[in-house]
Amino acid sequence: MKLLTVLMLTALPLCCYAGVGCDIMDDVISMTIDPDVDVTEYINNLQEFIPGEETENALTAMKQCFLDQSEETLDKVDDLKQQIYSSFWCARY
Template sequence: MKLLVVFMLAAIPLCCHAGSGCEKLEYLLNATISPEVSVSEYKEIMSPYDSKGVANDALEELKECFLKQSNDILANVQVMMSHIYNSEQCALY
C-alpha cells in the first residue's frame, strides 16, 4: 500500500496551484482518503477515469487500503497533502 500511495502522491507536485490547481484531482484525492466513501461509491466516482474496467481491481484495492486506516492516519494524510500543496516546490507553479 505504501508504494501505491507514494506513486499516487508523486505526481501531485507537478500540478499544484493553491491546492493541486485541479479541482477534479483534489475531489478524487479527497474521495480516496475519506472514510465516508464506500468502495462501490469510489468505483463509481472513478469510473470516468477507468479505461473500460482495466483498473477496476486496482481502484478497489486502493480504496480498501484507505478504509482500513484509522481516522488519525487519514487526518495525517490530509495534513501531508496540505504540506505538499504549500511546499516551496509548489510555490514555483
C-alpha cells in the first residue's frame, strides 16, 4: 500500500510540470483517497480513462486498498498531496 501511494504521488509533480492534467489528476487522487466513494462509483467516474479490463481491475484493486486504510492514513496521504501541490514544481501551475 505504501509503495502504491508513493508511486501514485510521485507522478503528480511530473503532471504539474507538464502543465496539463493538474485538475484531472487532483480529482482522481481525491476520489481515490475519499472513503465515501465506493469502488463502483470510482470506476464509473474514471470510465473515460479506462482502456480495458486490465486497467479496470487494477483501479478496482487500488481503490479497495485505500478503502481498507484507516482515516488517519488517508488524512496523511491527503497531507502529502497538499505538500506536493505546494512544492516548487507545482507552484507555477
